[in-house]
Structures are given as structure tokens and as C-alpha cells.
Amino acid sequence: xxxxxxxxxxxxxxxxxxxxxxxxxxxxxxxxxxxxxxxxxxxxxxxxxxxxxxxxxxxxxxxxxxxxxxxxxxxxxxxxxxxxxxxxxxxxxxxxxxxxxxxxxxxxxxxxxxxxxxxxxxxxxxxxxxxxxxxxxxxxxxxxxxxxxxxxxxxxxxxxxxxxxxxxxxxxxxxxxxxxxxxxxxxxxxxxxxxxxxxxxxxxxxxxxxxxxxxxxxxxxxxxxxxxxxxxxxxxxxxxxxxxxxxxxxxxxxxxxxxxxxxxxxxxxxxxxxxxxxxxxxxxxxxxxxxxxxxxxxxxxxxxxxxxx
Numbered sequence: 001x002x003x004x005x006x007x008x009x010x011x012x013x014x015x016x017x018x019x020x021x022x023x024x025x026x027x028x029x030x031x032x033x034x035x036x037x038x039x040x041x042x043x044x045x046x047x048x049x050x051x052x053x054x055x056x057x058x059x060x061x062x063x064x065x066x067x068x069x070x071x072x073x074x075x076x077x078x079x080x081x082x083x084x085x086x087x088x089x090x091x092x093x094x095x096x097x098x099x100x101x102x103x104x105x106x107x108x109x110x111x112x113x114x115x116x117x118x119x120x121x122x123x124x125x126x127x128x129x130x131x132x133x134x135x136x137x138x139x140x141x142x143x144x145x146x147x148x149x150x151x152x153x154x155x156x157x158x159x160x161x162x163x164x165x166x167x168x169x170x171x172x173x174x175x176x177x178x179x180x181x182x183x184x185x186x187x188x189x190x191x192x193x194x195x196x197x198x199x200x201x202x203x204x205x206x207x208x209x210x211x212x213x214x215x216x217x218x219x220x221x222x223x224x225x226x227x228x229x230x231x232x233x234x235x236x237x238x239x240x241x242x243x244x245x246x247x248x249x250x251x252x253x254x255x256x257x258x259x260x261x262x263x264x265x266x267x268x269x270x271x272x273x274x275x276x277x278x279x280x281x282x283x284x285x286x287x288x289x290x291x292x293x294x295x296x297x298x299x300x301x302x303x304x305x306x307x308x309x
Contacts, residue, residue: 062096063277065309069100076302077102085285085295089303090193092278094201107177107190108282111253112148112229113266114189116199116218117169118156119145123214124172125160145221148229148252157186173199173208187255193280196268200278204270222249222269237293238267238281242300245307247273258284263292267300277309 073089080087088104119141125131133141144152157165163180166189170178175195181188202208203215210218229235235252250269258264262284271277283296301307 062098063093063309065304066093066098066100069303072303073100073102076299079302080283080295080299083285083295084287085283087281087283087296087299088193089299090197090280092197092201093276094278095276101193105192105194107179107192109188109255109258109264110191110266111187111255111264113196113251113253113268114186115144115148115153116251117166118153118186119218120210121160121165121169122156123217124210127211127214142221143230145218145251146224147226148235153186173202175199193282196280197278200270204275219249219270222251225250225252234293237265238296238300239269239279241297243271243304243307243309246271246309256289261286263287263289265292265296267296271309
């Protein structure tokens with residue numbers, strides 16, 4: 001299959017640490033390093049059949065860890081480069097508007113992160129009464145977001161217009177650097193760290209047009225991201241294992257072999273119990289998958305020593 005060349009962008013969205021309680025069941029996900037003492041807990045309790053909302057981000061002073069973050073992002077970029085990886089990184093403080101980036105704004109294939117757009121489009125149709133999401137559909141959507149089920153994504157993609165899904169979502173969210181896949185396959189949707197961070201921000205504040213109830217369905221599922229994808233692939237790389245002392249809600253993406261044998265890994269999501277931070281981090285590296293996962297996780301750890309923002 002012919003693939004277009006690309007440089008990778010980085011989005012960080014840490015893995016869930018702590019506890020989520022939904023309908024009497026606890027879903028707990030921890031990063032590889034041991035939890036630190038007094039790490040914040042992310043706990044949501046909701047009635048049966050409803051989505052677990054994330055709390056609103058409060059206005060606040062600039063985060064202390066943003067001091068020196070630009071330098072650490074540059075260090076992470078150069079260290080990854082020495083290992084043969086091209087990374088992209090962006091961190092947004094939604095409370096202050098501060099943004100730290102390594103300046104890599106080249107569009108990249110976003111692989112399974114496109115499942116956010118597939119879910120968003122389906123849930124908006126449901127909210128408008130344009131479609132019915134059955135119990136089976138909802139189960140498939142949950143697994144698609146938590147465990148990156150490709151089969152569910154393919155089914156929703158084909159049922160709802162394929163590339164037209166991307167066109168509709170990018171128009172609603174104003175994602176000017178996101179484009180439909182060149183070959184019609186959702187995993188080759190192209191986007192940038194800036195656009196993905198904008199998507200998360202507008203998803204949470206309602207600016208993308210998805211009602212909060214439906215947005216909470218997406219966010220609650222991302223907060224229950226599983227250690228492995230439904231295909232068995234480890235999906236704790238990047239944000240989850242790098243920001244192991246933070247509660248996170250994440251969507252991960254990966255694929256091989258892009259543009260001459262590169263492993264592409266993309267980690268995106270929301271960080272903190274107050275959902276204050278959005279992070280996107282991506283990596284392209286011509287190596288084996290385990291090494292590539294370690295590279296992107298190490299980049300996050302370089303930016304955030306101690307596993308927290």
C-alpha cells in the first residue's frame with residue numbers, strides 16, 4: 001500500500017491512575033512505575049446507564065511544572081532524535097492558555113486516534129435524533145474507545161459515510177490541518193498535534209457542537225483505557241506510563257510501517273482530576289515496536305520527571 005511521507009507530532013494524554021466507579025464497578029488502570037504516595041485519585045460515581053463526567057477545569061495560576069517545560073520538551077526531542085525518532089509534542093494548560101510545543105506541526109497519520117472522530121460523529125447523530133444507537137452499538141463504541149477495537153471502528157465508518165465523517169467533524173471543530181485519508185481508510189486520517197489538542201479542548205467546553213452528555217461518554221471511556229488493545233497490543237506507552245502519577249483519559253494510536261518502515265505511536269488525552277491539561281505526543285521511529293514504545297514513554301518522562309504535571 002502506498003503511503004505518504006510524514007513527520008510525527010506528539011500529543012500526551014496520560015493513562016488513568018486511580019479509580020473510576022461506574023454502576024457499582026471499579027475500573028483501575030496504573031502505569032508501569034509504582035504509584036507515588038498521596039497521588040491524586042480520580043473517582044467518579046454515576047447512576048446506572050449514564051456517562052461519568054469529568055469535572056470542569058478551574059481558573060488558576062500557571063502550573064509550576066510549566067517552568068522549564070519548554071527546555072525539557074527540547075531535551076526530549078533531541079534525545080529521541082539521537083535514537084532515530086522524530087517526535088512531535090504539545091501540552092496545553094486549559095486554565096491559563098499556556099501552550100508548550102516542540103514546534104513540529106507536520107501532519108501525521110493518526111491511526112486509532114481517528115476513532116475519537118468516529119465516536120463523536122455517531123453520538124452527535126444520536127443526539128439530533130438522526131440515528132439510534134442500540135445497546136450493541138453502545139457496547140461496540142465503548143470497546144472501540146477503551147480497547148481500540150478496529151472491527152467496531154470499521155463498522156461505524158462504513159455505516160456513517162466513511163471519509164465524510166472526518167469532513168463533518170473537522171468542520172464543526174475548525175480543524176484546519178486535519179484531512180481525510182488519501183485511501184479512504186480511517187487509520188490514514190491526517191492531523192497535527194495542534195488540531196488534536198484543539199479537538200480535546202472544544203470537546204470538553206462544548207465548542208465543537210457535541211452536547212456535554214455525549215462528550216462525557218467519550219471522556220469516561222478514555223478514562224478506562226485498557227492496558228492492551230483488543231488485538232493484544234500494549235497501549236500504555238506515552239502518557240499513561242510517562243505520567244503515571246496523574247489521573248488521565250487517553251486515546252492511543254499506533255501503526256507499522258509508515259514511510260519506509262517507521263513505527264508510528266501517538267498518545268493523546270486529558271490529564272488531571274480537574275481535566276486541566278491536554279497533551280499530544282507522537283513518534284516516528286524505524287525500529288522494533290517495543291523500542292519505539294519506550295522512546296515515546298521516555299520522552300514524556302523527560303518532560304515530566306516524577307510522573308505528574
